[in-house]
Amino acid sequence: MPTELSRLIGGIQPERTVLFFGAGSSIPSRAPSVAKLISVISTKFKIDADGFSLSELSGIVEERFTRKELIESIRPLFKSLRPTGGIVNLPLFPWRSIFTTNYDDLVEQCYRTKSADLAAYSSNFDFTVHGKQNAAKLFKLHGTYEKDISDGHQTRLILTESDYDQTSQYRESLYDRLKSDLAGGHLIIIGHSLGDEHIKAIANRAAQINASAHGGGKVTLLLYQRDDNRAMLFEKRGFDVCFGGIDEFFAELSRSVPATDLVFEASNNPLEHVHALSPVTTDVKHSMDAPSDVSSMFNGWPASYGDVMAGLTFDRTVVEEMVYWFQNDASIVATLLGASGVGKTTAARQCLCQLSRHNVHVWEHRADHTLLSKSWVDVARLIKGRGEKAVLFIDEAHSHLQQVNELLDTLLGEKLTSLKVLCVSTRNHWNPRIKSPALYKAGKEFKLDKLLPQELDRLLNLVDSNASIRPLIENTFSGFSRYERRRRLAERCEADMFVCLKNIFASEKFDDIVLREYAHIASQYQDIYRIVAAMESSGIRVHRQLVMRLLGIPAAETMAALVALTDIVMEYSITEREGIYGWKCRHNVIADIVTRYKYPDASEMATLFERVIDCISPSYEIEIRTIRELCNVETGLPRIPDKVVQNKLLRKMMSVAPGERVPRHRLIRNLIDMGEFEKADTELRIFDKDFGRDGPVSRYQISLLTSRATRSPGILREDRIAILHQARELAITSIARFPNHKSVLSAYCEVGIELCKLTGEYAVFDAAIAELKAAEERVGDPEISKIIARYEARVTAQSVGLVDMLPPETA
Known part of the structure; x- marks a missing residue:
């Protein structure tokens, strides 16, 4: 029996709901139907439709005339469209994602009208980092009427059979995304009629995807034209069917579900006035109240703000230097550089905790997200008007350098010195990159290396005086006099205490400790650990869905794996609305050790990289960032000495995300190094054509x-x-x-x-x-x-x- 509209609405949770607009869903806004498109093309080119489908008729016209004439014949049908009725309320709800096979731009217009962020994808050249963390995602399977290769765009308006053939990889990427979004979610397919072959095709594909997702997704067909007999057939296959129009759907939804426009009370927090930043920023003052966990630090996790406030860290000399620098009114940026494992993140957090005592707003950017430079400029202008000061901490700043450059250029150009920036990076990633002059005109570099003599004394005082830490220290170390302990620490203090505490205090090599821990893990979880460690060590942004795709494990088993790897691999939220949860080893030093022993051969690493690239779903920005990080000059592809193998992997990346520039840069450089001058020249000309x-x-x-x-x-x-x-x-x-x-x-x-x-x-x-x-x-x-x-x-x-x-x- 068909579902009543009110019942459908009552069960909707927008953040878990995927909308799929099929043929006919745009008709209330006067968009043309498929029959209308066929009629217009037939009349324009004087070709009898004679039962041809849209793709067949379009193919005939393209052969007899030109593609540009074909595209221009239908564009007038879309240019004057305006969203009307219930669809205008589409942006009021945090949909997990939106898919459409329609050519129109009604969804885009709805979001512009509401000043809501939307990232629209109409070809695989759109698979890139959009920098809009809260943006709704719109996936246009058949392209958009505004862009076509006949105009010089890389996008195709998908009309002919040839268009379908040439864009199959793009659509498969979108269906992969739909599969991920449907896991534990609710897909609502909106169309005109159950008798429409187009709607049947979408429903059949959705059924296949839902069956393979093993995530308990639900699929509902919302159709304007009532057809109880066909509804019975679809319900027998596991679909829910609801009859109603798109206007009624959104009108009912607006009454039943609270709109997501947030109303804030007056607050002193500037981020509450720049809403895009809240989900991707850590409020340090709030985090300082979190409980401490010394055992996590002992196992390799960096110190949290709660750990710093609980006195579980020892003072680093560089912290006082940075605090003093930020008190200089003319300063804008400080850069803290050092090798992995020397305690840069902990030192930066100590700095922010000290600054918070001086009535300074302190925030940390969440490294898995794009740095929103324009939004931070808005914050800088706001706090300047208030006469306040703030510091933004950006860890792994090399990964956000383009946005960092844009932010610093604006801060220096507008003299917005009320917002200061603390960048942290490793020297090998930081030095080769192109940086803004603002980093040096209004900035200063600080270096963190081995522990200084006074820091050794602070470390020993902390160990001696803190009851939480003392039980974690090896008995063999505890038996030494203070002089002997200090002498041994001086020999083994290249790593910060709370990164490699066991290495500093234990009597055996740290590598052996990590490998012994690995050996005690159940064999079925060792593979997960080594793969996660190798990916993280290579710069890959590891998250749950990628691990599931790579290893072919169902969602239910991932939780069991995390339990088995407690204190070894941690899961954390990246984007809950999109269901993205990151996986991270305790520290990249530990990940590097596991990788070095478990992937000793370059061919094994190349095989892993190839598997990762084959599993990438480019509709996720985090996986586009994986492509970029694999191309870095230190930890990614350079681990594979054979440039022929590197080039094969780079071409795979280019095929997955042709809109990304970095793999193309690397391929061109490799071809020049190899003396393949003609091939390099070809790649340069193609790059110039695609990007300038x-x-x-x-x-x-x-x-x-x-x-x-x-x-x-x-x-x-x-x-x-x-x-x-x-x-x-x-x-x-x-x-x-x-x-x-x-x-x-x-x-x-x-x-x-x-x-x-x-x-x-x-x-x-x-x-x-x-x-x-x-x-x-x-x-x-x-x-x-x-x-x-x-x-x-x-x-x-x-x-x-x-x-x-x-x-x-x-x-």
């Missing part, structure tokens, strides 16, 4: 010409010189666009050095080094100073034996 020119690609274009000039066999010296002068011209043009890009400037210097070798002339090198020194003055990045020193040393060494270094006429 950016800094890294400009650098690679210069490097490609330089490599061709120096490494191509069988060409004359004069030809090498001509190619290098092409590289020089390109470098000059590129520097005009990217004057502070140290990699572009370095590529220019390389051109100068190679011309020195070939001609003995220094003019190009002198011009290049002058540009680099000007950038050093503008930016203040110490890495640029090191680059200058290296190039000047090279050219000096070269000048001594210049005649001997000149190559022959041909190589």
Whole structure:
């Protein structure tokens, strides 16, 4: 028996509900039906419809005429549409996700009207980080009328059979997302009639997805045209069927479910006035009241704010230095750098706890989310008007550097010194990247290395005086005198106490402790632990759904695994609305140890990377960030020495998310390094077509010409010189666009050095080094100073034996 509309509405929880708008759902807003589209195309091109489907008729028109004419024939039907009736209330509810097969932009208009964030996907080029953490997700399976390849877009309006064939991977990615969203959720398919073949196809696909999800999802068909006989057939297959229009649906829903527009009481918290930040930011003052857990620290978790306030950490000297720096009115940013495991996160949290005592707002950005730089600028303007001060802590700042640069540029440009930023990163990830001049003009770098002598004494005092810590210390260590304990600590204090406490105090090597712990885990969970550790160690953003896809384990078994891995692997919430829960080892030092022993061979790591890429669902921003992190210069693909294997994995990433630039950058660089100049040139031209020119690609274009000039066999010296002068011209043009890009400037210097070798002339090198020194003055990045020193040393060494270094006429 069909479900009454009121009963359907009563059971809806928007945050667990997926809406799927099928054919006919937009008709109340006067959108054209499929029959209308067929009629318009048939009339326009004078082709008898003769029972053809829309895809068949469109294919005929595209063959006989042009694609642009086909697309332009139907666009007028959508351009004047405006949402009317109940659909305008769509943004009032926090839907898990929204899918549609319609070409119109009615959903987008609804969200714009309500000033609500929406991330819309109409092709696989849209699989990227949108930076809107609270945005509703709209997945358009058949594209959008506004964009088509006939206009120069990468998006296809999916009309013809050929369109369906060429976009199958994109739609499969969306159905993978639907499968994840349906787990434990409620899918409502909204259409016109049960007799519509289009609705039948959607319902059948939904049934298959729900059966394979093993998550107990529920599927309801909401149709305008009543058809009790067909309803009976669908109900027999496990569907709920409800008859009603989209206007009635949203009208009833608006009465029955409270709207999600929040009404705040007056508050001193600036984040309550910039709503987008609350879900992705930790309020430090609130977290300082949380209970402490010394055993977690002993097992490797970083100190929490509650641990700091409970006196379970010892003071680091750098903390006082940073607090003093932030008290300088002109300061905007402090950068804390150090190797993994030296206690950077703990030191940063100590700093924030101290600053909170001075009536300063203190927040920590949650590292798994995109940094919302524009929203933080709004906060900075707000607190400046109030005459208040605040500090934002950004851990793993290298992962958010583009947004950090944007934020700092604006803070410095508008003199918004009331909001200060504390960036924490490892030196190997931080130094090579392009950074804003604001980091040096209104900032200061702090370094955290081994424990200082006074810090050793503080550590010993803490161990001696704190009753919570004393029972955790090995008896063999406790028996030593204070002098002997201090002497041993001085030998083994490269890691912070609360990162590797066992290593500092135990008498055995820390690796052995981690491996013995691994050996005592049940065999069925060892595989989960080593894979999670290897992924985290490689920069992959590990979360529950990815682990389930990778290992093929049902949702019910993941909870059993977490219980078995208590205190070893932790689950935490990333985005509850999308059902994303992160998995994290205690510390990346421990993850690195497990990875080093359990994946000793590069081929095993390559196999894991390939499996991860094959399992990636690019509709999740966290998995797009995984693609980016796998391309990093330290812990991702560089672990695989074979560039042929690297390139295969990079091409897989490009196929999954062609809108991502970083894998393309890495592939181009590898091809140049391998001497595959023609392939590199092809990739550069495709990149230029898809995205236009950016800094890294400009650098690679210069490097490609330089490599061709120096490494191509069988060409004359004069030809090498001509190619290098092409590289020089390109470098000059590129520097005009990217004057502070140290990699572009370095590529220019390389051109100068190679011309020195070939001609003995220094003019190009002198011009290049002058540009680099000007950038050093503008930016203040110490890495640029090191680059200058290296190039000047090279050219000096070269000048001594210049005649001997000149190559022959041909190589």
